[in-house]
Structures are given as C-alpha cells and as structure tokens.
Amino acid sequence: xxxxxxxxxxxxxxxxxxxxxxxxxxxxxxxxxxxxxxxxxxxxxxxxxxxxxxxxxxxxxxxxxxxxxxxxxxxxxxxxxxxxxxxxxxxxxxxxxxxxxxxxxxxxxxxxx
Amino acid sequence: xxxxxxxxxxxxxxxxxxxxxxxxxxxxxxxxxxxxxxxxxxxxxxxxxxxxxxxxxxxxxxxxxxxxxxxxxxxxxxxxxxxxxxxxxxxxxxxxxxxxxxxxxxxxxxxxxxxxxxxxxxxxxxxxxxxxxxxxxxxxxxxxxxxxxxxxxxxxxxxxxxxxxxxxxxxxxxxxxxxxxxxxxxxxxxxxxxxxxxxxxxxxxxxxxxxxxxxxxxxxxxxxxxxxxxxxxxxxxxxxxxxxxxxxxxxxxxxxxxxxxxxxxxxxxxxxxxxxxxxxxxxxxxxxxxxxxxxxxxxxxxxxxxxxxxxxxxxxxxxxxxxxxxxxxxxxxxxxxxxxxxxxxxxxxxxxxxxxxxxxxxxxxxxxxxxxxxxxxxxxxxxxxxxxxxxxxxxxxxxxxxxxxxxxxxxxxxxxxxxxxxxxxxxxxxxxxxxxxxxxxxxxxxxxxxxxxxxxxxxxxxxxxxxxxxxxxxxxxxxxxxxxxxxxxxxxxxxx
Numbered sequence: 001x002x003x004x005x006x007x008x009x010x011x012x013x014x015x016x017x018x019x020x021x022x023x024x025x026x027x028x029x030x031x032x033x034x035x036x037x038x039x040x041x042x043x044x045x046x047x048x049x050x051x052x053x054x055x056x057x058x059x060x061x062x063x064x065x066x067x068x069x070x071x072x073x074x075x076x077x078x079x080x081x082x083x084x085x086x087x088x089x090x091x092x093x094x095x096x097x098x099x100x101x102x103x104x105x106x107x108x109x110x111x112x113x
Numbered sequence: 114x115x116x117x118x119x120x121x122x123x124x125x126x127x128x129x130x131x132x133x134x135x136x137x138x139x140x141x142x143x144x145x146x147x148x149x150x151x152x153x154x155x156x157x158x159x160x161x162x163x164x165x166x167x168x169x170x171x172x173x174x175x176x177x178x179x180x181x182x183x184x185x186x187x188x189x190x191x192x193x194x195x196x197x198x199x200x201x202x203x204x205x206x207x208x209x210x211x212x213x214x215x216x217x218x219x220x221x222x223x224x225x226x227x228x229x230x231x232x233x234x235x236x237x238x239x240x241x242x243x244x245x246x247x248x249x250x251x252x253x254x255x256x257x258x259x260x261x262x263x264x265x266x267x268x269x270x271x272x273x274x275x276x277x278x279x280x281x282x283x284x285x286x287x288x289x290x291x292x293x294x295x296x297x298x299x300x301x302x303x304x305x306x307x308x309x310x311x312x313x314x315x316x317x318x319x320x321x322x323x324x325x326x327x328x329x330x331x332x333x334x335x336x337x338x339x340x341x342x343x344x345x346x347x348x349x350x351x352x353x354x355x356x357x358x359x360x361x362x363x364x365x366x367x368x369x370x371x372x373x374x375x376x377x378x379x380x381x382x383x384x385x386x387x388x389x390x391x392x393x394x395x396x397x398x399x400x401x402x403x404x405x406x407x408x409x410x411x412x413x414x415x416x417x418x419x420x421x422x423x424x425x426x427x428x429x430x431x432x433x434x435x436x437x438x439x440x441x442x443x444x445x446x447x448x449x450x451x452x453x454x455x456x457x458x459x460x461x462x463x464x465x466x467x468x469x470x471x472x473x474x475x476x477x478x479x480x481x482x483x484x485x486x487x488x489x490x491x492x493x494x495x496x497x498x499x500x501x502x503x504x505x506x507x508x509x510x511x512x513x514x515x516x517x518x519x520x521x522x523x524x525x526x527x528x529x530x531x532x533x534x535x536x537x538x539x540x541x542x543x544x545x546x547x548x549x550x551x552x553x554x555x556x557x558x559x560x561x562x563x564x565x566x567x568x569x570x571x572x573x574x575x576x577x578x579x580x581x582x583x584x585x586x587x588x589x590x591x592x593x594x595x596x597x598x599x600x601x602x603x604x605x606x607x608x609x
Contacts, residue, residue: 004477004492004509074405077398079533082526085234085309086535087188103394113394113432 054101060109069109076102115221119228119263119455120213122206122243124183124286125314126422127152128452129213131221138267138456140449144216149448154179154208156195162607165212171348175340179205181314184286187239189587201589203242204599207249211608214250226255228459230451233259233289233470234307236525237537237565237583238590244563245591249600256462257563259305259470260284261291263454264420266465268444269295270457276415277303281400281433281441282451284421286312288396290403292414301466304406304498308399311392313354313423319388320350320380324367327378334373342370357382358425386428393432400436406498417441422448462562469499473558473566476522476531477509491524491534494558504559508573511552518543521556521570523583537566538583544572 055061058076060069076098083095117132126149130138140148145166155169156177169178177195182205185191192199214224231243244254261280268278275295282289291305324346328336337343349365356363357380365378404411417433419441424430433441444450458465474493481487494507511519519542526534544552557569571578591599 004479004507074398074401077395078402079528081308081395081399081402082528082533084311085187087190099395100391102398103391106394106398112390113397113435 054104054108057098057101058105060105066109069105073102073106114223114225116226117228117456117459118221118224118226119230119258119452119457119459120210120247121230121260121263121449121452121455122183122210122246123152123451124181124284124312125152126150126285126448127209127213128449129217129224130449130452130456131217132456132460136460138270138453140452141217141220143213144219150209150213150216152181152183152209154182154205158196160607162609163208164609165209168609175344178344181286182206182209184310185589186242187236189238189590191589199588201242201591203245203589203591204249204603206243206246207599207603208606208608210246210250210252211603211606214252215608224252226253226459228256228258228263228455228462229254230260230263230455231257232287232307232309233261233291233305234287234309235564236471236535240564242590245596248596249603251600251604254563255459258455258458258462259289259291259302259467259564260451261289261305261420262293262300262302262465262467263452263458264444264450265291265293265295265418265454266300266457266461267450267454268416268418268442269300270454271445272442274416277409277413278416278418279400279403279414279437280418280420280444281396281424281429282420283396283423283429284312285314285423286310288312288399290396290399292403292407292409299464299466300461301500302468303409304403304468305470306399306403306406307470308395311395312421313351315392316354316385316389316423316426317347317350319392320354320385321347323380323384323388324350324365324378328367328369328376331376332369332374334369334371336367336369336376338370353378353380354385355425357385358427382427389426389428393428396429397432397436400433411437418444420444420447420450467501467562467564469495469497469501469503469560470564471525472497472527473560474507474524474534475509475556476524476536478512489531490529491526491531493527494556495560497527499560501560501564502562504557506555506557508553508555511548511550511554514550515547516544516550516552517546519554519570519572521554521568523558523566523568525566538568538581540568540570540579540581542570542572542577542579544577545575548574 080095080098083091086092115131119130121128128149130140132138142148143150150166151170153170155164182202185202218224247254261282265280277294280291288308288311292303294301325336353363361382363380366375368375417437472493473495477492478487479490495505521540522536523538524534525537528534553573555571559567566583569580
C-alpha cells in the first residue's frame with residue numbers, strides 16, 4: 001500500500017523547514033481503529049498554545065477510556081524518554097517537563113506505584 | 114597474561130574482572146586495595162599527576178576534579194579544560210581505564226584485550242569514544258557489551274537458571290532494562306531499553322535539596338556557597354541514602370562553610386520514597402516499554418534480576434515484586450556483577466545473540482496509494498531488536514526529475530515522526546543528469562557486534578554507490594591522528 005519515495009535534500013530541508021516547530025505539547029494521535037499509517041500523525045496546528053495541566057500537556061481528556069489513556073502515555077513516554085537524553089538542552093528540558101506530566105497523569109488515572 | 118578480561122566502566126564506579134582457570138570470574142582489586150574504583154579523576158596542580166579513584170573523589174579541588182564523565186561520552190562538543198589543556202570525555206575515561214589496567218596488571222599479568230560494558234542505550238558516538246578511550250589506555254577492545262547483558266550472563270552462570278530473565282539495572286547514572294532468554298548454554302537477548310540521567314545520583318540530588326531545605330529552615334542560612342562544600346554534602350547524602358536502605362530513620366548533622374551553625378537533618382525512609390516516587394514511576398514505565406518491545410507480559414518473565422547499587426533501595430524491590438508477582442533476585446553483588454559478566458562474556462560471546470538497540474532508517478516521503486497523501490516520515494530499515502550482526506536493504510525512488518545529488522539522512526529512533534528521531538549521519542551520492550523521478554535507490558544499513566552502524570547507498574540504474582560508517586565531528590571528537598598522539602602522551606603520564 002505504501003510507496004516509499006526517497007527524499008531529495010532540497011525537498012527534505014524544505015519540508016522540515018515548513019514543518020511546525022516542535023510543539024509545546026505532544027502530537028495528537030488519531031483513534032487507532034481504521035487509521036492508516038499516515039493518519040497516526042496529524043498536523044499540530046490545533047495543539048493548544050499554552051497547555052497548563054499535566055492532562056493538557058498529555059492531551060488526555062476526562063472522558064478518554066483508560067486503555068486509550070494507557071496507550072497514549074506509553075507513546076509519549078517512549079517519545080520523551082528518548083528526548084531526555086538529547087544533547088539539545090531545550091529538547092531535554094521539554095522532555096523532562098513531559099515526563100513529569102506523564103507520571104502525574106499516570107498516578108491520577110492508575111494510582112501510585 | 115590474562116586472556117579473558119572484562120571492564121565495567123561505570124558512571125560512578127568502575128571495576129575489572131578476569132576469568133580464572135576454573136572458568137569463574139573474579140574482581141581484581143586496584144592498587145589502593147579496592148575492588149571497585151570511583152570513576153573520578155583529579156588533575157593535581159602541584160605535581161604532574163592524575164589521581165583516579167577514591168583519592169580523587171574525596172580530596173580534590175572541585176574545579177580540578179572530574180565526576181561522571183561517562184554522562185558526556187555522547188556529546189561531540191564536550192571538553193574539560195584544566196590548566197589551559199582541553200580534555201575530551203574519551204581522554205578522561207582513558208585515564209580511568211589506564212589506572213585499572215596498570216593496577217590490575219600487577220596481579221593478573223598483562224592486559225591487552227578486553228570486553229568493556231556500556232549502557233544499552235549508548236549511541237554510536239559514545240560507543241566509539243569508549244573504544245577510543247581503551248585504545249589510549251593501551252588496550253584493544255575485543256567487544257563492547259551492554260551492561261545488563263553482562264549482568265545477565267553472570268547471573269545465568271552463577272545461578273544456573275534457564276528461561277526468560279528481565280534485568281533491571283539501576284546504576285549511578287542510568288537505568289537499563291533488558292529481557293533475554295537462556296536456553297542451554299545459549300543466551301538470546303530479546304530487547305534492551307534505557308533511560309539516561311536516571312540513577313542513584315539523581316536520588317542524591319533530591320536528598321541534597323532536602324538537606325539544604327532543612328538547614329535553611331533551622332539556621333536561616335544557605336548550606337553551601339561553593340562547589341567544594343556542595344560536593345561534601347552530596348557525599349553525605351549518598352551515605353544517608355545507603356543507610357535509608359537499611360533503616361527507617363536516619364539523622365545527620367551538617368554545617369555550612371560560613372560558620373552559620375549546625376543543623377540536625379532528619380530523614381525517614383517514607384520521606385525518601387516520596388521524594389523518588391516519580392523517578393521510580395519512570396523506571397516502571399521503562400520496564401513496561403521493554404515488555405511491549407519483546408511482546409511479553411509480566412507473567413511470562415521467569416526471573417527478575419536486580420543490578421546496580423540503586424536496586425538496594427527497598428522500594429525498588431517492592432515495586433518490581435508488585436509488578437511481576439515474584440520477588441526480584443539480586444545478581445550477587447549488584448555493584449560487581451557487570452564486570453564479572455563482562456569477563457565471562459569475553460569467553461562466551463559466540464553463544465550470546467544480541468540485538469540492535471535502536472531502529473535505523475532514513476527520511477522519506479511515504480506515499481499512501483489509497484488516499485493519495487504523502488508525508489515526510491522516518492522510514493525504518495533496520496527495526497530495533499533485530500538480531501546482530503545484521504544488514505537490511507530498503508529500496509526507495511527518487512522524487513524529482515533530473516536529481517543530480519541524492520542525499521540520504523541516517524536516522525536513529527523508532528518514532529515515525531521525523532521530529533522525534535536523531536539524524537546521525539548523511540550520505541551524498543552524485544548521479545547522472547537528465548533522469549526522470551522514480552529511479553530506484555537501494556539503501557542498506559549494516560549493524561556490527563559492537564552496535565556500530567554502516568550505511569550503503571546504491572543507485573540501481575547507474576550502479577554508483579557510496580558507503581560510510583557513521584562518524585561524528587565536534588570539538589570533543591578525536592581524529593585518528595589525534596588518537597595516536599594522545600595514546601603516546603597518555604602512556605607517559607603519571608596516573609595514580
């Protein structure tokens with residue numbers, strides 16, 4: 001189904017430049033049922049500009065089922081645990097902030113370890 | 114001459130072990146009579162001598178003392194300047210290795226080839242830097258092996274166990290979780306996950322905050338005003354942490370360096386566990402990630418093995434017991450088993466199947482033929498957990514007419530979103546002009562036993578190709594020429 005096309009440098013750089021800056025919150029994830037590979041990652045334009053609570057940072061809504069929350073936190077943990085060892089201090093700081101938020105949400109939803 | 118030698122080059126402690134004629138590994142003490150050597154280097158200003166170990170940790174001036182250099186092994190720009198001379202992380206590590214080699218050679222004879230352990234999630238640069246450090250110290254690296262793998266090898270050897278083992282390695286600076294399977298005499302690694310900057314030293318820093326808060330509350334003054342005093346208090350917090358693993362309540366008295374009086378510090382195990390709870394939750398999430406990666410459930414793990422000094426914290430054991438429904442087992446001396454396992458690995462490496470610790474791929478526009486959408490994505494060529502050594506090829510097509518130069522980014526990471534992976538290299542290949550888009554290009558990644566990556570790009574129409582090993586540039590990266598010079602220079606240094 002998927003055809004991979006090698007990215008030329010010019011187009012690659014252009015595409016990267018056009019891509020929104022790393023958002024203050026994570027990327028939203030579309031529902032998994034029936035979603036294709038591409039639809040898992042959607043543009044971040046709709047992401048809140050200044051998320052405040054851990055739930056907002058993790059984009060967890062009050063009505064989200066527990067299994068969706070768990071899947072969401074797993075995805076975010078994998079992503080930001082990697083970011084926590086980045087050489088870029090900004091990426092590292094953002095990753096630490098997100099990991100803190102992930103842990104807080106996890107404790108609220110699933111209880112303390 | 115010792116034939117099978119393993120070295121645990123740790124964030125806070127390092128150790129060397131060798132395989133005795135009876136096939137059992139043993140730790141070799143350093144010349145100070147210690148089984149493990151603190152990974153600390155002090156550059157003396159009066160005599161041209163580099164102190165390594167306890168003397169460096171306990172007595173040196175802070176601005177001439179280097180702690181935890183391992184945390185910077187993956188930073189191409191990190192340099193330490195002492196008396197106008199700049200030292201790379203590999204050079205500082207070489208001093209620690211040189212001390213181990215010189216001291217231990219007096220007991221077991223010449224040490225020429227070694228296995229060195231590294232955290233499972235060490236990247237290419239950090240691995241390369243470790244090999245360079247060993248070369249500067251006069252040792253050839255037979256293999257690098259991941260720390261939890263080494264610990265598991267020792268555990269399997271010493272306990273004679275079979276089945277699936279999860280190794281939880283919480284050291285001074287990092288957490289590694291590895292799942293492996295022991296069948297007969299063979300060991301197959303299933304997955305390794307790691308978290309950097311998550312270890313005992315992070316717990317010490319939290320206790321340091323508690324000390325500072327209690328001191329300030331009682332005296333109205335700051336607990337420290339200079340780095341030397343802060344380090345002394347930090348050492349005290351580490352001692353308190355160790356006591357809290359055995360006692361429910363610990364008291365300490367501290368003073369600052371300005372004669373503002375003495376304060377009594379009161380710590381409880383409950384309070385400490387509250388302080389570190391969020392960090393321990395992160396470790397639990399890493400364990401869950403490892404189980405997911407290996408497509409296993411907690412109930413399918415036969416043994417949970419503890420490695421690293423921080424696993425002495427009772428809460429760590431409680432959390433893992435709750436998670437797995439079985440008490441985790443200690444890997445003998447949790448501080449020494451990595452070095453002991455490395456010595457065993459030196460002999461048994463042929464019977465140990467390791468895996469690729471990360472996914473490697475390239476950036477590509479991925480076109481969905483059904484929806485017509487296309488998006489820039491991380492296209493994985495070698496998935497994480499592929500048995501190594503390995504080589505895999507993915508064929509792509511050029512996306513523009515008359516492309517003259519094909520540039521292939523080498524990515525490291527599992528995320529399909531390019532923003533969340535690292536670009537660790539790039540290959541440029543010139544191709545003939547006037548070709549339409551859609552020409553096929555084969556991208557091959559190879560991954561060797563030391564977990565280092567090579568990439569090959571072949572333009573299928575013209576047959577032109579280019580192959581590179583992932584390499585790094587930066588002030589803290591030594592060239593081959595530099596490496597030779599530093600090796601000669603280091604051999605002439607006085608290292609105690």
